[in-house]
C-alpha cells in the first residue's frame with residue numbers, strides 16, 4: 001500500500017457538528033468487526049479519505065459504508081429514507097467518522113447541495129460510491145408503464161450522473177478521486193422483463209467509461225461493478241419467478257453476499273487502484289459476458 005503523499009488531497013476530517021467521530025482510539029485504522037461483518041477482512045488503507053455512499057441506509061450501500069469505515073474512511077451516508085437513514089447512521093457512528101444527508105437523488109439540485117454540505121462537513125470528498133438504485137416492475141418491455149420506465153431511468157442512471165456532475169469537479173481540483181458506480185450484470189446481458197433496469201445499468205457502464213476517459217490524465221479513477229443478484233430488500237420489488245430466474249443464471253449457484261460486493265468496492269476506491277479507470281468489474285459468480 002502506497003504511503004501518504006503530501007498534496008494528495010488526503011486530509012483531516014472536518015470538525016462540523018454533523019460528523020460523529022468514533023469513540024474508539026483516535027488514529028485506529030480499523031474498527032472491530034461487528035457481528036454483521038466478516039472478521040477476516042483484508043486491510044485496505046482509506047485513512048484520511050472522505051467518502052460518499054448513496055443508498056447507504058440498507059442493503060449493498062450499508063455493507064459498503066461499513067467496509068469503508070472499517071478501512072478508516074469518513075463516510076457520508078446519503079439516502080432518501082429518513083428514518084432508516086437515522087437508524088443506520090446511529091449504528092455506524094460507533095465505527096468511525098460518519099455523516100448523513102437525507103436526499104432524493106433524482107433531484108439534481110438537491111444532489112449538488114448534498115455534495116456541498118458533505119464537503120464542508122468532512123473537509124472534502126475523495127470517494128463517491130453511486131450505489132442507490134431500484135428494480136422497477138418485472139414486465140415485458142412493451143408493457144412497461146411509461147411513468148415506471150422514467151422513474152427507473154431517473155434513479156438508476158440520471159441520479160448517477162447528478163452525483164458525478166456534483167463531485168467530479170472537486171476531485172479534479174484536488175487531483176485525487178475514486179468513483180465506483182454499482183451497475184448490474186443486467187446492464188451487460190439485458191435481463192428479460194427488466195428492460196428499464198437493464199438499459200439504465202448499461203447506461204451507467206457507458207457513463208463510467210466516458211467520464212473516465214475525460215479524467216484519465218488526473219489521479220482520478222472511475223469504475224463500475226456489475227454484480228449478480230444479492231438478497232436485499234430490492235427483492236421485494238421483483239417477482240419470485242424473476243428471482244428464481246436470476247439465481248438459475250449464476251454459475252456459482254448462490255446469490256452474491258453484500259460483503260463480497262463491498263470488498264471489491266473497497267479496493268477500487270483505494271489509492272492502490274492507481275491505473276484502472278473506465279472499467280466494468282464483474283462480480284457475477286461466473287456469468288459475465290461481453
Ligand SMILES: NC(=O)c1ccc[n+]([C@@H]2O[C@H](COP(=O)([O-])OP(=O)(O)OC[C@H]3O[C@@H](n4cnc5c(N)ncnc54)[C@H](O)[C@@H]3O)[C@@H](O)[C@H]2O)c1
Nearest residue numbers: 055057058059060080105131132133184229230232233234
Ligand atoms: N440486490 C441485487 O440483487 C443487486 C444486484 C445488482 C446490482 N444491484 C444494485 O445495487 C444497488 C443497491 O441495491 P440494494 O440491493 O442494496 O437495494 P436496496 O433496496 O436494499 O437499497 C437501496 C437503497 O437506495 C435508496 N434509494 C433508492 N432510490 C433512491 C433515491 N432516488 N434517492 C435516495 N436514495 C434512494 C433506498 O432508500 C435504499 O436505502 C442498486 O443500484 C441495485 O440496482 C443490486
